[in-house]
Amino acid sequence: MEAFKNPLSFQLKAEDFLPADESEKQQLVVMRESTTFWKDALRRMLQNKVAMTAFVVIILIMLFAFVMPNFYPYTYDQQIRGSEFLHPMEYSEEEMATIQAGGSVFPHILGTDMHGRDMVIRLMMGARVSLLVGIIASVLVLVIGTIYGAISGYCGGMVDLVMMRIVDIILSIPDMLMIILLQVTLKTPLTNLFEAHPSLAWLQNLGVPMVSIFLTFSLLYWVGMARIVRSQVISLKEQEFVTAARALGASGKRIVSKHLIPNCLSVLIVTTTLEIPTAIFTEAFLSFLGLGVMSPMASLGSLASDALGGIQSYTYLLIAPAVAISLIILSFNLFGDGLRDAFDPKLKENKK
Amino acid sequence: MGAYATKRIGYALLTIFFISVITFTLMNLIPGGPFLSEKNIPKETVAALNAKYGLDKPLPQQYLNYMGKMLTGDLGDSLKQKGRSANDIILTAFPTSAKLAGISILIAVILGIIMGSVSALNRGRFSDRALMVLSTLGIAVPSFVMATFLLIIFGVKLKCLPTFGLRSAAAYILPCTTLAFYPMSYITRLMRSGMLDALDQDYIRTARSKGVGRMILLYKHALRNAVLPVITYLGPLIAYMVTGSFVVEKIFNIPGLGREFINCITARDYPMVMSTTIFLAVLIVVMNLIVDLCYKLVDPRITLQ
Numbered sequence: 325m326e327a328f329k330n331p332l333s334f335q336l337k338a339e340d341f342l343p344a345d346e347s348e349k350q351q352l353v354v355m356r357e358s359t360t361f362w363k364d365a366l367r368r369m370l371q372n373k374v375a376m377t378a379f380v381v382i383i384l385i386m387l388f389a390f391v392m393p394n395f396y397p398y399t400y401d402q403q404i405r406g407s408e409f410l411h412p413m414e415y416s417e418e419e420m421a422t423i424q425a426g427g428s429v430f431p432h433i434l435g436t437d438m439h440g441r442d443m444v445i446r447l448m449m450g451a452r453v454s455l456l457v458g459i460i461a462s463v464l465v466l467v468i469g470t471i472y473g474a475i476s477g478y479c480g481g482m483v484d485l486v487m488m489r490i491v492d493i494i495l496s497i498p499d500m501l502m503i504i505l506l507q508v509t510l511k512t513p514l515t516n517l518f519e520a521h522p523s524l525a526w527l528q529n530l531g532v533p534m535v536s537i538f539l540t541f542s543l544l545y546w547v548g549m550a551r552i553v554r555s556q557v558i559s560l561k562e563q564e565f566v567t568a569a570r571a572l573g574a575s576g577k578r579i580v581s582k583h584l585i586p587n588c589l590s591v592l593i594v595t596t597t598l599e600i601p602t603a604i605f606t607e608a609f610l611s612f613l614g615l616g617v618m619s620p621m622a623s624l625g626s627l628a629s630d631a632l633g634g635i636q637s638y639t640y641l642l643i644a645p646a647v648a649i650s651l652i653i654l655s656f657n658l659f660g661d662g663l664r665d666a667f668d669p670k671l672k673e674n675k676k
Numbered sequence: 677m678g679a680y681a682t683k684r685i686g687y688a689l690l691t692i693f694f695i696s697v698i699t700f701t702l703m704n705l706i707p708g709g710p711f712l713s714e715k716n717i718p719k720e721t722v723a724a725l726n727a728k729y730g731l732d733k734p735l736p737q738q739y740l741n742y743m744g745k746m747l748t749g750d751l752g753d754s755l756k757q758k759g760r761s762a763n764d765i766i767l768t769a770f771p772t773s774a775k776l777a778g779i780s781i782l783i784a785v786i787l788g789i790i791m792g793s794v795s796a797l798n799r800g801r802f803s804d805r806a807l808m809v810l811s812t813l814g815i816a817v818p819s820f821v822m823a824t825f826l827l828i829i830f831g832v833k834l835k836c837l838p839t840f841g842l843r844s845a846a847a848y849i850l851p852c853t854t855l856a857f858y859p860m861s862y863i864t865r866l867m868r869s870g871m872l873d874a875l876d877q878d879y880i881r882t883a884r885s886k887g888v889g890r891m892i893l894l895y896k897h898a899l900r901n902a903v904l905p906v907i908t909y910l911g912p913l914i915a916y917m918v919t920g921s922f923v924v925e926k927i928f929n930i931p932g933l934g935r936e937f938i939n940c941i942t943a944r945d946y947p948m949v950m951s952t953t954i955f956l957a958v959l960i961v962v963m964n965l966i967v968d969l970c971y972k973l974v975d976p977r978i979t980l981q
Contacts (some may be wrong), residue, residue, distance in 0.1 A: 496691045498960045500919035509702040648819040654816035
């Protein structure tokens with residue numbers, strides 16, 4: 325019968341309509357579980373050896389800076405009489421006497437400075453200050469830049485034009501000069517302010533130089549972030565889900581905070597991570613010029629600056645803070661680069 | 677070009693105006709005025725001094741006076757270095773810094789372009805990897821760390837190069853290396869990605885299929901396009917040289933404007949700090965303007981937005 329079938333006939337074969345058996349069903353199952361955007365990024369991140377090494381280094385430095393000082397036998401402002409300018413692992417005469425008498429003295433692993441302060445603990449405190457400055461300043465930049473950029477991008481039109489012109493002008497102001505000027509001039513007004521308002525005491529604990537660093541960052545450095553957020557928001561706000569939200573009656577505030585900002589989260593994370601080394605760099609630069617933290621507090625920049633005076637005979641005092649600061653900046657840079665590649669693999673392909 | 681240039685010049689003027697307002701306001705935030713900080717001076721003397729320097733007038737009036745003077749090229753007097761005007765100090769110190777910065781910019785641009793191209797052409801090979809490690813380090817190491825390491829190695833341990841002043845040609849080596857290292861690393865990276873981008877383009881393949889020689893292909897077709905991002909970087913580079921000079925001149929004890937500025941800050945010589953800030957800020961803004969206009973000439977595709 326089959327052989328004589330007219331090719332133009334509409335007669336159907338019965339076996340084509342049999343229910344599929346198990347083996348046929350199996351072929352239609354998706355090979356891999358679908359992953360989310362974040363899981364995908366995490367997977368790529370874990371594969372990136374350089375970025376993961378940088379991440380481990382950052383964690384180690386954080387432990388070194390925030391946890392270890394609590395268990396260390398010396399404090400950062402403790403001046404040990406007779407132990408000035410000890411070389412690494414060296415003991416002063418008094419300490420030798422204690423050891424010979426059977427007592428134990430914790431070694432000065434990196435030596436001591438001109439006031440007999442242990443360098444390891446000063447390095448820890450310095451790293452703590454640098455990391456705190458970097459993280460707090462980046463968060464300030466993140467908050468201000470995101471709000472400003474989102475408003476500018478979402479409103480568009482005249483508002484956008486005016487807001488972006490302001491950004492342009494701030495961008496063309498030489499930032500370092502302005503920071504130095506702010507550091508110089510804000511000292512007295514801030515001290516007066518703290519004295520007049522005891523409620524601001526928690527700010528005073530940070531110290532005037534710190535507060536002015538944060539102030540300058542929140543005045544000048546948010547512009548880059550604002551630009552990035554604005555361009556993201558502009559490209560996102562034309563998409564259908566935003567139109568849908570608007571059609572459902574969502575307010576502008578809700579659209580920005582619930583729909584637009586969560587969608588540029590990956591860009592925000594990358595930019596903030598890369599902002600941290602910039603902030604640390606700036607703080608170190610200012611401390612090195614003598615405009616940063618005040619003695620006896622230490623930051624990596626001020627440690628390097630203090631060591632410069634005795635560079636001929638006490639080189640070791642300089643090497644530790646210099647290496648520490650380079651290591652911190654390098655690992656944050658590499659980690660940030662890794663995050664960028666993980667979130668946006670297309671970008672990496674273009675760069676190659 | 678005309679409209680573009682007018683707009684850019686307008687922005688530059690606006691920026692300079694803002695900088696002068698910020699500087700002026702900040703300087704007036706310091707309470708007590710410049711004559712109160714030292715010994716007990718009789719009130720009449722302070723009043724007389726204030727009147728002499730026009731500090732008794734309302735602030736907007738003071739600002740206008742200050743700007744009026746500045747427009748005629750008079751930057752005011754130094755408070756601490758008696759009898760020297762800001763003009764005098766800036767004019768004697770600036771050429772030294774400019775020379776240092778000029779040499780460093782040349783080194784950074786030339787070496788950066790060469791290293792970036794070499795790295796791109798040998799992509800994935802050992803020389804590429806080595807250059808990338810070097811430039812990654814160059815970006816992460818702050819200038820003062822770089823300077824002090826050079827100082828230790830060549831000045832203290834090997835004792836083969838002078839570590840302060842600029843009296844001989846050899847004395848330029850360490851400060852210029854320090855200043856040039858970061859921008860050189862940055863330009864190397866810019867150049868590498870620009871070159872890789874350019875080599876991927878269709879017109880390069882077309883040129884190669886026409887039988888254009890390798891050197892001409894690289895120089896005339898690839899390099900000219902790859903070098904564009906480097907030109908945009910020249911603006912920030914000048915700003916970097918200014919801030920870099922503060923550190924380098926402090927470390928190597930070079931009598932330039934950077935060291936002068938730091939000294940003024942530590943001495944709380946406010947009028948000098950203000951004059952120097954305005955001078956350097958205007959310098960940076962004007963240089964940025966020139967770079968932008970040049971970029972427009974080199975690459976006419978660019979628009980203001």
